[in-house]
Amino acid sequence: MSNASANLVALNTIVRREIVRILRIWTQTLIPPAITMTLYFVIFGKLIGSRIGTIQGGYTYMQYIVPGLVMMSIITNSYGNISSSFFGAKFSRAVEEMLVSPMPNWVILTGYVAGAVVRGLAVGVLVLGIALFFTSLRIAHPAITFASVLLGAVIFSLAGFVNAVYAKKFDDIALVPTFILTPLTYLGGVFYSIQMLGEPWQAISRINPILYMVNAFRYGVLGISDVHVGWAFVVMLAFVAALAAFGLQLLKRGVGLRS
Amino acid sequence: MQPMSLSYSSTAPALVVDNLRKTYGNGVEALKGVSLTVQPGDFFALLGPNGAGKSTLIGILSSLVNASGGDAHVFGVSVNRQRNEAMKLIGLVPQEINFNQFEKPFDICVNEAGFYGIPRRIAAERAEKYLKELRLWDKARHQARELSGGMKRRLMIARAMMNEPKLLILDEPTAGVDIEIRRSMWQFVSGINAAGTTVILTTHYLEEAEQLCRNIAIIDHGTIVENTSMKRLLAKLDVETFVLDVTRVPDGLPVLPGVALRRVDEHTLEAEMARTHDLNSLFAALTAHGVTVTSMRNKTNRLEELFVRLVEQGRDKVAA
Numbered sequence: 005m006s007n008a009s010a011n012l013v014a015l016n017t018i019v020r021r022e023i024v025r026i027l028r029i030w031t032q033t034l035i036p037p038a039i040t041m042t043l044y045f046v047i048f049g050k051l052i053g054s055r056i057g058t059i060q061g062g063y064t065y066m067q068y069i070v071p072g073l074v075m076m077s078i079i080t081n082s083y084g085n086i087s088s089s090f091f092g093a094k095f096s097r098a099v100e101e102m103l104v105s106p107m108p109n110w111v112i113l114t115g116y117v118a119g120a121v122v123r124g125l126a127v128g129v130l131v132l133g134i135a136l137f138f139t140s141l142r143i144a145h146p147a148i149t150f151a152s153v154l155l156g157a158v159i160f161s162l163a164g165f166v167n168a169v170y171a172k173k174f175d176d177i178a179l180v181p182t183f184i185l186t187p188l189t190y191l192g193g194v195f196y197s198i199q200m201l202g203e204p205w206q207a208i209s210r211i212n213p214i215l216y217m218v219n220a221f222r223y224g225v226l227g228i229s230d231v232h233v234g235w236a237f238v239v240m241l242a243f244v245a246a247l248a249a250f251g252l253q254l255l256k257r258g259v260g261l262r263s
Numbered sequence: 264m265q266p267m268s269l270s271y272s273s274t275a276p277a278l279v280v281d282n283l284r285k286t287y288g289n290g291v292e293a294l295k296g297v298s299l300t301v302q303p304g305d306f307f308a309l310l311g312p313n314g315a316g317k318s319t320l321i322g323i324l325s326s327l328v329n330a331s332g333g334d335a336h337v338f339g340v341s342v343n344r345q346r347n348e349a350m351k352l353i354g355l356v357p358q359e360i361n362f363n364q365f366e367k368p369f370d371i372c373v374n375e376a377g378f379y380g381i382p383r384r385i386a387a388e389r390a391e392k393y394l395k396e397l398r399l400w401d402k403a404r405h406q407a408r409e410l411s412g413g414m415k416r417r418l419m420i421a422r423a424m425m426n427e428p429k430l431l432i433l434d435e436p437t438a439g440v441d442i443e444i445r446r447s448m449w450q451f452v453s454g455i456n457a458a459g460t461t462v463i464l465t466t467h468y469l470e471e472a473e474q475l476c477r478n479i480a481i482i483d484h485g486t487i488v489e490n491t492s493m494k495r496l497l498a499k500l501d502v503e504t505f506v507l508d509v510t511r512v513p514d515g516l517p518v519l520p521g522v523a524l525r526r527v528d529e530h531t532l533e534a535e536m537a538r539t540h541d542l543n544s545l546f547a548a549l550t551a552h553g554v555t556v557t558s559m560r561n562k563t564n565r566l567e568e569l570f571v572r573l574v575e576q577g578r579d580k581v582a583a
Contacts, residue, residue: 007380009380010379010380011380013377013380013381013382013383014377014378014379014380016377017374017377017378018377018378020377021370021374024370028365092363093363096361096362096363096364097357097359097360097361098361098362098363100327100357100361101361101362101374101375101378101422102378103326103327104325104326104327104350104353104355105350105375105378105379105426106346106347106348106350106351106378106379106380107347107378107379107380108347258329262326262327262328262329263287263319263322263327263328263329
């Protein structure tokens, strides 16, 4: 058996184990985001949104926030999945099972990222399904829609992995989502168009990577965006490359994993 | 389909440790240039007091610890330069429980095999085989956290066997395990060794090492203080102390050249004597004094006595 086939078996093992974990604790991994997003749709989309009327491109407020909320669910769940799963493995020392095996580092990283992406996309589909109870949507650009959710999920899976590697206690994996991820998400154009902001807030908003993900996805679904879609993909691909390289470097050096 | 292809030398020693050094970030020098060789098929004891460097050495061999200098070769494959190839040859049973307690033993074993590139069908067959051999099959589908301490230790042995390693490293595998389970574990590991797997064992139960191992290294303060065959090491023991249970200890003890006889209590004597000294003269002298010996045993395990002596000698050298 070649090393390539062996690596494929190892990769499949990690992804399978992650999916089993997601399904084993589905009440923690799949249901809470569905409930949270239903509340967002009811409160912001229906109750408040009905008083706002149409927004950018003639879409209702409910239609406008659906892509942002779906993307928000995807990135927070991708991030949460990998940070808790990998840190849990570190905490229980089960990560040693992988570290003493002949698996290359890229297989470990890809396996965990794939598992996190699966959860992110599963939650995304669930939230999108719930959204269809409240409004109707027609996907304007399916390929862009899929590519943007995939890249968004990968970026935050990689970021969650880096967080888990550095984390020394469970509090450490809650710090980044609370103090960085949530503010960036809320300020990333989920609920509003940055065209509604004056300067310098519009310029400041453009530093936020989540803005590009939300808008790329919104462009895919609705055909409208605050940023150039090409730039959005450049930014997302750059983040994927940088975070993947960083994650692999951490594994190579054994930061937080090997003495 | 076969598992990962292996490229190693079957004629090379199972393990060559060459001037291995490790200094941790806090400045602790855990290994100060350790060198040793383990031959294929050996059952090798690596002994040392707590903090001597055993776990650091095992950590480097299994790539959980980065060496500060030196290298190790497993069947000729460098742990430093060909890590992935070297890891294919090793099975590790660590000191601490290190599996996900919410997973099932069967899944833990099958996943472990997967990490080594072993296809799921073969992995499932092996998991069944080793879980049965280690008497865990009836718990295979329970959550691992439901297992007893001894079962968890046996599960780690089953897991380490999933890649059918050529070198099995056991780091205090019987710590806290009752005698019956310990014996069944040794029976299993002896069988694995008899079938050709080289075994390296660290343990604090020295009678285990004495019974099972053919060769031994004693490590203390990050250096090897003894590395020889078990027979040669035990032959170095020139003085032995026996505990004699007697019907009654007389007021005056017999005086025998070469034997230091001490009264422990009303029914117990201790006799310290050279290993070359015969026991007949001791019994004859005691009989002449009207003492009947009902039973006799070594005061301490022979290896334990040597171990303590070697470690103490090492400490004296460090102090000097």
